[in-house]
Amino acid sequence: xxxxxxxxxxxxxxxxxxxxxxxxxxxxxxxxxxxxxxxxxxxxxxxxxxxxxxxxxxxxxxxxxxxxxxxxx
Numbered sequence: 001x002x003x004x005x006x007x008x009x010x011x012x013x014x015x016x017x018x019x020x021x022x023x024x025x026x027x028x029x030x031x032x033x034x035x036x037x038x039x040x041x042x043x044x045x046x047x048x049x050x051x052x053x054x055x056x057x058x059x060x061x062x063x064x065x066x067x068x069x070x071x072x073x
Contacts, residue, residue, distance in 0.1 A: 002030070002031075003027040003028065003030045003031030003034070004027075004031070006023065006024075006026075006027035006030075006051060007024050007027045007028070010023045010024050010027070013060055015054070015059065015060065016059065019054055019057070019059070019060075022050075022054065023051065023054050026047050026050050026051050026054075027051065029043075029047050030044060030047045030048065030051070033047065
């Protein structure tokens with residue numbers, strides 16, 4: 001469910017094209033890796049850290065602040 005939500009968030013966050021592609025691919029890898037019969041925790045952590053890195057980027061942080069302001073009104 002998390003990976004699907006991340007892919008949907010990529011559309012809403014209006015990421016630059018390269019970041020959006022990477023973000024979506026990482027979410028897909030995370031989903032596929034977690035669904036594997038014996039997931040590799042190291043890979044899942046690396047992919048998760050990469051997703052967090054994108055979410056912490058200045059572009060996304062600004063978008064998230066805007067969304068937060070709208071939600072708090």
